[in-house]
Amino acid sequence: MDISTIIGMMAAFGLTVMAIAVGGGLTWFINIPSILIVLGGTIGATLVNYPLKDMLRLIGVAKNAIFHKSHSPQSIMKQLVALSQITRREGILSLQNQRASLKDPFLRKGIDLAIDGLEPEVTSLILQTEIEFIEERHRLGSEMFATMGSFSPAFGMLGTLIGLVQMLMQMDDPKKIGPAMAVALITTFYGVILANIVFLPISGKLKTRSQEEILVKQLIAEGIRSIQSGDNPRIVENKLHAFVSPKLRETNFK
Numbered sequence: 001m002d003i004s005t006i007i008g009m010m011a012a013f014g015l016t017v018m019a020i021a022v023g024g025g026l027t028w029f030i031n032i033p034s035i036l037i038v039l040g041g042t043i044g045a046t047l048v049n050y051p052l053k054d055m056l057r058l059i060g061v062a063k064n065a066i067f068h069k070s071h072s073p074q075s076i077m078k079q080l081v082a083l084s085q086i087t088r089r090e091g092i093l094s095l096q097n098q099r100a101s102l103k104d105p106f107l108r109k110g111i112d113l114a115i116d117g118l119e120p121e122v123t124s125l126i127l128q129t130e131i132e133f134i135e136e137r138h139r140l141g142s143e144m145f146a147t148m149g150s151f152s153p154a155f156g157m158l159g160t161l162i163g164l165v166q167m168l169m170q171m172d173d174p175k176k177i178g179p180a181m182a183v184a185l186i187t188t189f190y191g192v193i194l195a196n197i198v199f200l201p202i203s204g205k206l207k208t209r210s211q212e213e214i215l216v217k218q219l220i221a222e223g224i225r226s227i228q229s230g231d232n233p234r235i236v237e238n239k240l241h242a243f244v245s246p247k248l249r250e251t252n253f254k
Helices: 003-023 032-049 058-066 073-090 092-101 105-115 120-169 174-228 233-241
Strands: none
Touching (some): 073 092, 120 174
């Protein structure tokens, strides 16, 4: 679970609600027509923009921004260096005994390809192709939330125009001016809130998650290639260190 995402959203919503409560009643900011205009319009426009199958994946994609379990590059590097040491001593087929202890599916797949006797270039090509498609799927998820973040303020403005039209059409009845003006203002409020506290932050978090995951997978692909090529474990470690900043580099050799 990503604590920063939860704390950030709670802080943003909480402080906004507190500011509203201090200045007046919370019920003033609850308007069903405004919610229907912003949410309905945003979802409808996004459906036009993307296939239904991609829209149905949105909830699962959003979960990745909050419930995401990633393996640190340091732990993956240690595993790859240990595997290279075993390979140097006992041969590539000895990795079959280590497969069950590997928790990362991508790492297991790379080891399986190595055990199957593929050339290092072929293994690298297969892994790189999978990385490219993973990156594309991640890009699509982030892009969809960014699109919703751009649509929601626009539909907030649409609600404002609707409210103003209703208000101007009922100027002869002062009692109806207030509700129409509320719709005019609150829809913009909802659009801004959804865009800047929900959709755009989730889009940004998904981009960050994607970069982290792709880095680990690139590291794994290079490690597998180096192991298959028969590189010395110390050389394997030095190659993998290039993927992380100097302060994160830990050596297994003294």
